[in-house]
Amino acid sequence: MSDEIKNTDDHHPKEKISRRDFLLFGVAAAGTLALRRLTNPEAGSRAFGDHPTGEHVWGMVVDIDLCIGCKYCTYSCQAVNNLSDDMIYNVVTTETTEIGDEFFLSRPCMQCESPPCVHVCPVGATYIRDDGIVAMDYDLCIGCRYCGIACPYDVRVFNWYEHTEDSPRVPDFGTPELPPRPRGVMEKCHFCSHRIDYGLERGLVPGIDAAATPACVVACPTGSRVFGDLNDPESPINQKLQISDNPIRLREELSTNPRVLYIPPRAKES
Amino acid sequence: METNIQVPKFKIGKRSYNLFPLWITFLLFGITVGGIGAYEVLTKGLQVTGLSNQVPWGLWISIDLSSIALGGSAFVFGVIVYLLRIERFKKVGMLAVLLGFLGYSTAGMVLLFDLGQPFRFWHPIVYWQPHSLLWEITMCVVLYLSVLMAELLPIVLEHPVFTSHPILDKSKFLRNLSNFLQKVSHFLHKAGPVLAVIGLTLSLLHQASLGATYGVLSGRGLWFSPSAPVIFVLSAVTGGSALLFLTSQIVFRVMRPGLVKDEVLLDLARLTGAVALLCIYIRAWDWAVTNYYSFDLEIALQTELLNKVAPYAASFWIGQILFAIIPGFVLLSAKRIKNMKVLSLFAILPMVCTVLTRWNYNLSGLIAQITYDPYTPTVVQNFYSPTWQEWAVGIGVISYWLIAFSLAARFLPFKGEEHHHEEAAEAAA
Numbered sequence: 033m034s035d036e037i038k039n040t041d042d043h044h045p046k047e048k049i050s051r052r053d054f055l056l057f058g059v060a061a062a063g064t065l066a067l068r069r070l071t072n073p074e075a076g077s078r079a080f081g082d083h084p085t086g087e088h089v090w091g092m093v094v095d096i097d098l099c100i101g102c103k104y105c106t107y108s109c110q111a112v113n114n115l116s117d118d119m120i121y122n123v124v125t126t127e128t129t130e131i132g133d134e135f136f137l138s139r140p141c142m143q144c145e146s147p148p149c150v151h152v153c154p155v156g157a158t159y160i161r162d163d164g165i166v167a168m169d170y171d172l173c174i175g176c177r178y179c180g181i182a183c184p185y186d187v188r189v190f191n192w193y194e195h196t197e198d199s200p201r202v203p204d205f206g207t208p209e210l211p212p213r214p215r216g217v218m219e220k221c222h223f224c225s226h227r228i229d230y231g232l233e234r235g236l237v238p239g240i241d242a243a244a245t246p247a248c249v250v251a252c253p254t255g256s257r258v259f260g261d262l263n264d265p266e267s268p269i270n271q272k273l274q275i276s277d278n279p280i281r282l283r284e285e286l287s288t289n290p291r292v293l294y295i296p297p298r299a300k301e302s
Numbered sequence: 303m304e305t306n307i308q309v310p311k312f313k314i315g316k317r318s319y320n321l322f323p324l325w326i327t328f329l330l331f332g333i334t335v336g337g338i339g340a341y342e343v344l345t346k347g348l349q350v351t352g353l354s355n356q357v358p359w360g361l362w363i364s365i366d367l368s369s370i371a372l373g374g375s376a377f378v379f380g381v382i383v384y385l386l387r388i389e390r391f392k393k394v395g396m397l398a399v400l401l402g403f404l405g406y407s408t409a410g411m412v413l414l415f416d417l418g419q420p421f422r423f424w425h426p427i428v429y430w431q432p433h434s435l436l437w438e439i440t441m442c443v444v445l446y447l448s449v450l451m452a453e454l455l456p457i458v459l460e461h462p463v464f465t466s467h468p469i470l471d472k473s474k475f476l477r478n479l480s481n482f483l484q485k486v487s488h489f490l491h492k493a494g495p496v497l498a499v500i501g502l503t504l505s506l507l508h509q510a511s512l513g514a515t516y517g518v519l520s521g522r523g524l525w526f527s528p529s530a531p532v533i534f535v536l537s538a539v540t541g542g543s544a545l546l547f548l549t550s551q552i553v554f555r556v557m558r559p560g561l562v563k564d565e566v567l568l569d570l571a572r573l574t575g576a577v578a579l580l581c582i583y584i585r586a587w588d589w590a591v592t593n594y595y596s597f598d599l600e601i602a603l604q605t606e607l608l609n610k611v612a613p614y615a616a617s618f619w620i621g622q623i624l625f626a627i628i629p630g631f632v633l634l635s636a637k638r639i640k641n642m643k644v645l646s647l648f649a650i651l652p653m654v655c656t657v658l659t660r661w662n663y664n665l666s667g668l669i670a671q672i673t674y675d676p677y678t679p680t681v682v683q684n685f686y687s688p689t690w691q692e693w694a695v696g697i698g699v700i701s702y703w704l705i706a707f708s709l710a711a712r713f714l715p716f717k718g719e720e721h722h723h724e725e726a727a728e729a730a731a
Binding site: 127128129130137139148151152153154155156157172173174175176177178180181182183184185186188189190191192193194214215216217218280282283286287288294296 | 347348349353355356358359416417418419420422423425426429430431433434435436437440515518519520521522668671672674675676677678
């Protein structure tokens with residue numbers, strides 16, 4: 033050992049590192065890096081962050097009885113997120129209750145606490161933000177569409193076409209706020225996270241100030257959608273949840289724990 | 303080294319024709335068709351396919367899963383030849399390595415077109431997401447393809463052109479290159495057992511994970527099953543062995559008579575039959591567990607719908623059950639039947655069964671989709687039919703498979719009788 037140190041001082045380090053040592057060191061370094069990569073807590077939380085570490089956790093409540101099926105949420109979403117006409121983040125369908133009453137079900141991304149799409153993505157292109165929002169990294173996505181297959185709510189939209197023109201909903205329902213995504217990547221509703229980030233920087237409160245609130249919530253003419261911070265007891269969403277009984281979540285048996293809740297329709301008087 | 307390869311001739315009356323050039327030309331035409339399809343897909347994107355947000359995986363995934371499954375004999379025979387040291391399977395094992403390499407390279411090619419961003423195919427290797435089954439499969443397939451290349455190289459280098467071509471005597475460089483290649487070949491051959499262990503590990507991992515890709519998706523009732531990985535592994539062994547048996551007929555019995563004893567091929571047939579029956583036994587239990595011993599509303603609705611859509615009902619009962627049971631018993635009694643033509647005919651069925659299992663597995667869960675309606679959940683039927691571009695790419699990669707196989711069958715010696723091989727055999731004996 034002392035020889036080596038001495039030699040280093042003599043500026044002849046090369047002669048004392050044999051090829052064997054060099055290779056061993058290389059293997060050890062590569063192994064450490066790989067292990068670090070595998071056990072990296074940060075990388076893990078990016079994929080499996082079941083409990084968001086951020087200050088806020090965003091959620092949405094949809095009061096089914098207030099929804100009139102006007103699809104303003106769909107249209108404003110298309111305009112603001114710069115979507116082609118055939119791509120829909122937020123789907124409105126007509127469903128029936130057990131007793132046969134029809135109701136409208138508007139369905140954004142559920143922003144699951146344990147999202148199947150995040151677990152299956154082979155490159156980590158879809159991930160959970162600190163605030164619980166399931167977001168996409170369009171530069172990483174390879175377009176394998178496994179997330180679309182894994183999603184139990186059918187909310188993932190693939191970019192089949194090159195984006196050429198604005199949605200016909202522009203400018204009636206808003207103006208594009210995001211650059212178009214390249215052809216061949218998967219997209220999804222992200223609770224207009226760009227608006228939330230923009231608003232928080234300027235001291236606005238998402239869910240209260242329109243500029244910091246998802247476009248669908250702002251556009252809803254009946255106030256069927258309520259948005260806010262689930263961590264804040266004073267937020268609009270928590271106040272709404274306090275006065276409403278039995279909020280439900282879609283396909284609860286799958287334990288995905290969505291952060292989009294629904295206030296079930298009350299039986300209609302006939 | 304003399305190679306005695308007999309090319310089958312097509313006979314009309316007294317004249318005989320060599321159809322090999324015509325066959326290769328035909329396949330080159332197939333590759334051209336594939337090229338046109340590939341050009342369409344790469345320039346216009348996946349909009350030219352029949353895929354949709356509801357059915358995002360279709361024909362290409364089925365080809366990919368099937369070709370990986372049909373290449374499944376490579377790891378089985380790596381183990382049989384190098385670890386169990388059953389020397390009589392050595393030449394058959396060499397063919398298995400070729401089939402494995404062709405299967406996996408075909409799969410890689412199809413997958414490339416199936417990506418929305420084909421030029422980001424390397425992302426999983428750099429941006430790890432170790433929780434994802436698809437990531438694991440990608441890494442396994444990439445690594446295993448390297449293992450297969452290492453196993454295939456000695457088989458290709460065995461060709462006399464690399465050792466005794468006249469041009470080697472004229473150029474010192476080429477002679478040195480040839481010697482170097484023989485050394486590499488020798489080294490890789492000696493590394494055979496190590497490669498066999500790595501190959502076995504990687505193969506079992508990703509063949510199982512291909513099943514688990516569907517098996518872990520709790521949101522799709524019909525797929526959500528712990529037995530999917532087992533079924534995928536076993537049916538890959540079945541289909542792979544059946545394909546190996548079938549190609550052995552051409553490569554060894556027709557083109558290289560006397561190189562491999564008939565008993566070896568009969569043993570291969572019996573192995574295929576045994577695994578086919580084991581696979582269908584587990585498949586039957588799986589069916590009973592989901593459809594008979596338990597009741598799940600979603601699965602029941604999905605099954606009901608699929609039974610109405612004719613191709614799925616028929617392809618399950620006929621394609622997956624009958625096409626495994628019948629050839630299973632026939633191939634198992636290969637030593638009694640001994641008629642290679644009959645056995646070859648029946649060996650086609652397990653391959654069809656393997657392909658249909660993949661096709662069904664992939665599409666059944668997508669065609670019958672469970673809705674998210676909180677009160678009255680139903681199952682809706684999605685539609686998918688491949689476009690000509692998808693077929694063209696499919697024809698292209700299958701032509702690639704056939705052309706590579708034909709050339710190998712026509713030119714490679716498959717002897718495995720270099721001096722160090724004999725030493726190893728003596729040492730083992």
